[in-house]
Amino acid sequence: MGFDYLRDNMVVYKEQKVQRGHNYAIVDEVDSILIDEARTPLIISGRGEKSTDLYKLANSFALTLRCQRIKEVDSKTNVEDIADENVDYVVDEKAKTATLTAQGVAKAEKFFNIENLMDAENMQLQHHINQAIKAQGVMRKDVDYVVKDNQVLIVDEFTGRIMLGRRYNEGLHQAIEAKEGVNVEHESKTLATITFQNYFRLYTKLSGMTGTAMTEEGEFNQIYGLDVIEIPTNKPMIREDMPDAVYKNEKAKYAAVIDTILEAHEKGQPVLVGTVSIEKSEALSSLLKKKGIKHEVLNAKYHDKEAEIVAQAGKEGAVTIATNMAGRGTDIKLGGNSEYLAISEMRRMGYAEELIAEATGFAETDNEDILEARKTYTELEKKYDEEILPEADRVREAGGLFIIGTERHESRRIDNQLRGRSGRQGDPGKSRFFLALDDDLMRLFGGERITSVMNTLNTPDDVPIEARMISNTIENAQKRIEGKNFAIRKNVLQYDDVMNRQRELIYSQRDKVLNGEDLQPVIRRMIDNSINEAVDFFCPDQLPQEDWNIEGLKDKFKGFNLATDDDFRDDFDKEDARQLLLDRAEELYTAREKELGVDEKGEPLMRSLEKLILLRTVDNHWMDHIDAMDQLRRGIGLRAYAQTDPVVAYRQVGSDMFDSMNEEIREETARQILTVVVKRPEDTQRKQSVTITSTTSGASDGTDKKQPKRNASRKIGPNEPCPCGSGKKYKNCCGDVRKQTVNKE
Secondary structure: OHHHHHHHOOOOOHHHOOOOOOOEEEEEOHHHHHHHHHHOOEEEEEEOOOOOOHHHHHHHHHHOOOEEEEOOOOOOOOHHHHOOOOOOEEEEOOOOEEEEOHHHHHHHHHHOOOOOOOOHHHHHHHHHHHHHHHHHHOOOEOOOEEEEOOEEEEEOOOOOOEOOOOOOOOOHHHHHHHHHOOOOOOOEEEEEEEOHHHHHOOOOEEEEEOOOOHHHHHHHHHHHOOOOOOOOOOOOOOOEEOOOEEEOOHHHHHHHHHHHHHHHHHOOOOEEEEOOOHHHHHHHHHHHHHOOOOOEEEOHHHHHHHHHHHHOOOOOOOEEEEOOOOOOOOOOOOOOOHHHHHHHHHHHOOOOHHHHHHHOOOOOOOOHHHHHHHHHHHHHHHHHHHHHHHHHHHHHHOOOEEEEEOOOOOOHHHHHHHHOOOOHHHOOEEEEEEEEOOOHHHHHOOHHHHHHHHHHHOOOOOOOEOOHHHHHHHHHHHHHHHHHHHHHHHHHHHHHHHHHHHHHHHHHHHHHHHOOOOOHHHHHHHHHHHHHHHHHHHOOOOOOHHHOOHHHHHHHHHOOOOOOOOOOOOOOOHHHHHHHHHHHHHHHHHHHHHHHOEOOOOOEHHHHHHHHHHHHHHHHHHHHHHHHHHHHHHHHHHHHHHOOOHHHHHHHHHHHHHHHHHHHHHHHHHHHHHHOOOOOHHHHHHHHHOOOOOOOOOOOOOOOOOOOOOOOEEOOOOOOEOOOOOOOEHHHOHHHOOOOOEEOO
C-alpha cells in the first residue's frame, strides 16, 4: 500500500493511479507494521549509475584490515583511545557501526595511492571504504541477509522472512555483494520515499489488532494517536511460563536445550524452538541430527513451506525449529491441523493449486468444479478432524505444546509472540527461555551484573541460575533497547515530518495537474515571472547601469529562443528590454499553440504538452531535492556542537532548499515550453525516407562505393528558420553544429 501511494504520485495520467484516497485502515499484526517496520522508511529506487569496480576494490582492501569489536563506543570518546595497537578499524556492536582508526586511514592512503583520504575529492572513495568495512565487520551472513541464487537477500530481523525486492541503500547492498562474490548490481537513485508513520497517518481513521501491543502503548498513542485496548482471552490461559535459565556460556546452554527437547520428545510432547537467526537455527538443527531427533526447520531459507511446517508443529512428538514467530498466520493445533492435512490429500489426488485455493475459500460461485472441490475438501477436513482427536488428547496429557526460546530478543513483544503460540483456546502448554552470558543481548545490555554473581558463587558451566533478579535485569535490558529503538524511530519521523510537508505540497500540485486543471494561465505566469526575475537579477536597480550584466541577460534568453546576437546593442533601456522579451514570449507561445493544433477531441495539443513538461520537470527536480535533503540530514547533526537543534536547522535549511527548487521548476518549465521540439509520427517516417549522405568519397578499404543521388537541394540561409522545427534561426540551431546541405523537402 505504501509503495502504491508513492507510485501513484509518479504517474503521468490520472487513469494510472490505483489508490482512491485514505479513509480507513485496519492493520493486522499492527505492532509489527507500525512499530518494528517503522524504523526503515519506504523508498522507491530507480536504476542509478552503473556500479563501479570501486566496490570490489574497497572490499579487497577491507579484507587486509584488522578489526576490533567493542561493546559500545562512547560518542565523546576518540576511537584511537580505546582501540588496541595494530587495529585498523573498530566495530561498535551496540550502534552497529564501523570506524577506521588512524592506522587504517594510513593503510587506505597507501593502498589507493592518495595523499589524504579526508580530502573533499576523495569523499566517494571514503564512502566506499566505510561501506566495505561495515559489510565485513557489521553485516552477518545468515543473520542480516542470505545468499540465494547468486543474490544477496535481506532477512527481516523481526519476522525472520526474506524481504524480496528490498535492498540496503547508500551502496551498502553493493558492498555486501562484493563481499559475497556475487554480481554487483547497479547503484540506485531514490525516486520517492515516505516513512511508515507518515503513510499511515494519511488515513482519516486508523486501527489494528495484535496479541502483543501493551508493551508499546505509549508509542501508539504518541505517534499515531491510537489507544490500546486489551481484550481478555476467549478461554482461561493455563500455560505455564517458567523462569529463564541462565548458563555461563552458549555450549552449556545448547546442551541443556537438547536435553530438554529429548525429555519432551520421549513423552510425546511437541516442541517449538525459537531462535533469533538462521545461523543459530541451523547450528541447533545439526546438534539435533547428531542425537538422531527428527525435526523440521523453518527459517528464511525454507520459508516456502512455512504455513505447513507451523500447522503441524502441534503433532505428537513433533520438534520444530523456527526463527522469529511474528505474524506466522497459522494456528498450531494440538495433534495436527486437519485443514493442511486435507489440502495435502487433495494435492495427492491431483487437484490443481488454483482449484485448492478456491476450495478453501468462501466466494460465491456456481462453477461445478469449484463446488465439487469444496465438497471434497469439507469431507476430508471432517475425516482428519476425527482422526486427530485421539492424538490431540495424548498431546494434552503430555503437557501441550512446549515453547523453548534459545535467546531473548531485543523486543519483549517478539518473545511474547513466541510464547503465545502455546496455550491457545484454553489448551495446556509450557514455555521457557534458555540464555547464556555470551548471548548478544546479555553481553551488550546488562550481563556484567549477572556475570559477577555467577563468578562469586563459582557456578559450574552446566548449572543454570534461576532468580527473579536475573529476569528483572534481562527485562530492563530489553526496555532500554526498546527505548533506544523508539528514539531512532522518533528521530526518523522528526526529519521526515519536514520532508512530509514538502511532499504534500508537491503531490497536491501533481494531483491538480492530473485532475485536468487548466495550466495555461499558470504556464504564462511562469514565463512572465522568469523574464521579470531574470531582468531584475542581471540589471539590479542597486547598481549603476555600466555594471549591469547585459551579455548575461542576452545569453540566458538565447536559450529561451527570445533573444539574438543583435539585441540590446544600442542604448539599453531595462524596461524596454523587459517588454521586448515579454512580447516575444507571448508571440512564440501563441505561434507554438497554433502550430501544434488540436487533438482528435478538438482540445489544443498545447494543453497536453504543458501538462507533460510540468510533471516531468517537477519529478526530476523532486528526485534531486530528495537526494539533497538526504545529504543535508546526514551532516546536520554537527549543528548540535554549535548549540543548535539539528531538527530546527534541518527545517530552516530544507525550507530554503524547497523554495529554490520551486524557482528552478518554474524557470525550467518556462524554458522547455518555449524550446522543446515536438516530434510527430509523420516526422519520423519522413526522416526515415530521406537520406542525407556524407560528402566524403571513397571507403577505407579502397573500394569505390556509389553515392545515392540527392534530391534537389539548396543551402539554408543563416537567418532562416531551422528545418528541424525548433523555431530557432538556423545559425543558432543545427547550423552552428554541422554546416551541411539539407534537403528542400
